[in-house]
Amino acid sequence: MSGVRAQQKEKTRRLLIDAALSQLSAERSFSNLSLREVAKEAGLAPTSFYRHFTDMDELGLTLVDEAGLTLRQLMRQARQRIAKGGSVIQISVETFMELIESNGNVFRLLLRERSGTSAAFRAAVIREIRFFTMELCDYLQQANALDAEVAYMQANAAVTIVFSAGSDALDIDDKDERELLSKQTIQQLRFIARGAAELSDRRKAAKKSQK
Amino acid sequence: MSGVRAQQKEKTRRLLIDAALSQLSAERSFSNLSLREVAKEAGLAPTSFYRHFTDMDELGLTLVDEAGLTLRQLMRQARQRIAKGGSVIQISVETFMELIESNGNVFRLLLRERSGTSAAFRAAVIREIRFFTMELCDYLQQANALDAEVAYMQANAAVTIVFSAGSDALDIDDKDERELLSKQTIQQLRFIARGAAELSDRRKAAKKSQK
DNA sequence: TAATACAGTGTACGCGTGTACGCTTAATTG
DNA sequence: CAATTAAGCGTACACGCGTACACTGTATTA
Numbered sequence: 127m128s129g130v131r132a133q134q135k136e137k138t139r140r141l142l143i144d145a146a147l148s149q150l151s152a153e154r155s156f157s158n159l160s161l162r163e164v165a166k167e168a169g170l171a172p173t174s175f176y177r178h179f180t181d182m183d184e185l186g187l188t189l190v191d192e193a194g195l196t197l198r199q200l201m202r203q204a205r206q207r208i209a210k211g212g213s214v215i216q217i218s219v220e221t222f223m224e225l226i227e228s229n230g231n232v233f234r235l236l237l238r239e240r241s242g243t244s245a246a247f248r249a250a251v252i253r254e255i256r257f258f259t260m261e262l263c264d265y266l267q268q269a270n271a272l273d274a275e276v277a278y279m280q281a282n283a284a285v286t287i288v289f290s291a292g293s294d295a296l297d298i299d300d301k302d303e304r305e306l307l308s309k310q311t312i313q314q315l316r317f318i319a320r321g322a323a324e325l326s327d328r329r330k331a332a333k334k335s336q337k
Numbered sequence: 338m339s340g341v342r343a344q345q346k347e348k349t350r351r352l353l354i355d356a357a358l359s360q361l362s363a364e365r366s367f368s369n370l371s372l373r374e375v376a377k378e379a380g381l382a383p384t385s386f387y388r389h390f391t392d393m394d395e396l397g398l399t400l401v402d403e404a405g406l407t408l409r410q411l412m413r414q415a416r417q418r419i420a421k422g423g424s425v426i427q428i429s430v431e432t433f434m435e436l437i438e439s440n441g442n443v444f445r446l447l448l449r450e451r452s453g454t455s456a457a458f459r460a461a462v463i464r465e466i467r468f469f470t471m472e473l474c475d476y477l478q479q480a481n482a483l484d485a486e487v488a489y490m491q492a493n494a495a496v497t498i499v500f501s502a503g504s505d506a507l508d509i510d511d512k513d514e515r516e517l518l519s520k521q522t523i524q525q526l527r528f529i530a531r532g533a534a535e536l537s538d539r540r541k542a543a544k545k546s547q548k
Numbered sequence: 549t550a551a552t553a554c555a556g557t558g559t560a561c562g563c564g565t566g567t568a569c570g571c572t573t574a575a576t577t578g
Numbered sequence: 579c580a581a582t583t584a585a586g587c588g589t590a591c592a593c594g595c596g597t598a599c600a601c602t603g604t605a606t607t608a
Contacts, residue, residue: 131605135555153454157369160595173597174556182596237452241445241504243364248508283525286501287494293452297459313536314494320535321528342575346585371565384567385586393566 139178141168143192146185150231152296155238156186187250190239193232194254200225201261214269215315219288219308226292237293259285270319272326280322287314350389352379354403357396361442363507366449367397398461401450404443405465411436412472425480426526430499430519437503448504470496477533484537491533498525 145167149159161182165172179185204221208214226233236254239247263281266272272280291311298304356378360370372393373383390396415432419425437444447465450458474492477483483491502522509515 129606131553131555134605138555153456155454158454161597162595171557172595173558173599176597177555234452238449241448241452243366243369245364252508279521279524280528282521283498283528287497290497290501297463310490310493313490314529317491317494317529317532317536318525319532321531324531325524325528340576342584345575349585372567373565382587383565384569384588387567388585 135178138168138170138174142170142175142178142185143188144168146189147192147231150235152234156189156235157238157242157244183244183246186239186244186247189235190247190250190254193236193251194257196225196229196232197236197254197258198261201258213312215319216312219291219312219315222288222292223295223304223308226295230296233292234296237289255285255289266322270323270326272322273329276322276326276329280318283318284315287311287318346389349379349381349385353381353386353389353396354399355379357400358403358442361446363445367400367446368449368453368455394455394457397450397455397458400446401458401461401465404447404462405468407436407440407443408447408465408469409472412469424523426530427523430502430523430526433499433503434506434515434519437506441507444503445507448500466496466500481530481534481537483533484540487533487537487540491529494529495526498522498529 142164146156146159146164149163149167150156159182161175162172164182164185165175179188200221204218207217207221236251240251240255242248259278259281262285263278266281267274267277270277288311291307295304295307298307353375357367357370357375360374360378361367370393372386375393375396376383376386390399411432415429418428418432447462451462451466453459470489470492473496474489477492478485478488481488499522502518506515506518509518
């Protein structure tokens with residue numbers, strides 16, 4: 127039941143996925159990648175593509191799924207590092223920046239398709255980012271004992287800032303400049319954390335005095 | 338010297354620009370707009386396009402320029418409203434959201450080309466956004482007497498948050514939901530403002546005690 | 549072992565693309 | 579008024595695209 131055939135099929139499917147992923151770059155987005163190019167890179171005849179995906183769109187959604195997976199791995203890695211002690215914000219930003227350096231194209235895929243022309247893609251990307259945001263939200267709420275709504279707004283703002291910084295980092299070659307960007311990003315996240323903590327406190331005080 | 342001919346040429350040039358602009362939408366980005374389509378929409382033969390632009394890229398850069406102009410108009414309008422009194426942050430966000438509702442496609446152009454595949458486009462968009470950020474930075478520095486570096490980080494974070502909210506707003510039809518988004522954005526900007534003010538104060542205190 | 553299912557191939561088609569080239573026609577120039 | 583300039587047009591070309599269709603060879607099934 128393992129199936130030599132099914133195994134082979136899965137293998138070529140991966141070949142297609144990897145081919146698409148490997149063709150992404152600063153000057154090449156998924157949406158201007160053609161079915162023929164991907165098939166060729168994978169070493170297949172164009173028409174063989176259809177044995178695995180009905181559409182380039184279907185392949186694209188698979189790619190977005192994989193990118194979401196990468197995002198979750200990032201989260202896990204950051205958590206592990208944080209457990210060993212140190213500034214939460216600093217470790218998170220540094221971990222994120224490492225991801226961007228090693229997986230630039232995956233990250234680019236998310237950034238581009240988030241504002242792309244396919245509603246399905248946009249929805250898929252937004253879903254992944256929301257998931258990421260929610261996980262951060264839970265963490266903030268627990269770790270800092272924040273008001274739920276405040277925690278959400280902080281998580282949301284933080285993710286926005288970090289993703290934007292990541293996008294900028296993709297266009298920076300100079301190492302010192304990247305470091306500067308990281309430092310600024312960390313500072314910006316601290317702004318947000320400070321403002322959020324304060325609002326949360328004020329809300330708690332208001333609730334108490336009402337009782 | 339006014340030139341009936343030159344005037345006519347300028348008119349058709351605008352026809353092309355407007356044609357391109359009018360074809361932009363949620364499901365149509367500039368980069369998947371063809372020269373022929375634009376020419377057709379403008380009521381011209383495909384080859385006539387070349388009398389005005391060497392390239393679709395050249396047209397695109399012109400569009401980005403126009404978008405930058407729109408951004409500057411926005412700034413001016415917000416300033417006027419602020420002068421009449423009210424919460425600076427609230428008025429700014431509301432003004433921005435109005436722009437997005439009336440000029441969604443112009444805004445989409447900026448968002449998309451910022452992470453697009455053409456280095457020239459990316460540079461042009463980043464330039465416009467930086468200009469916008471710097472103007473806000475000057476304002477913050479003056480109005481709130483902030484440390485220069487802190488003002489920059491605040492301006493940068495604020496623009497990031499507002500643009501991201503704008504991007505989200507483009508996908509929201511429901512009016513109540515938009516209002517909620519606006520409120521959250523305002524709150525997030527206040528987080529940042531609070532954090533920035535505090536850091537600026539701390540820096541000033543440090544400088545004084547050194548003297 | 550014979551029949552079947554199916555991954556992968558090769559050919560062929562119509563379509564939309566960018567653009568080279570020569571033409572027309574009217575404003576500009578001398 | 580004659581010569582020139584230049585905006586806009588029409589034709590024509592090669593190209594890459596998605597995909598329909600009929601095929602081959604091999605793992606799976608009965």
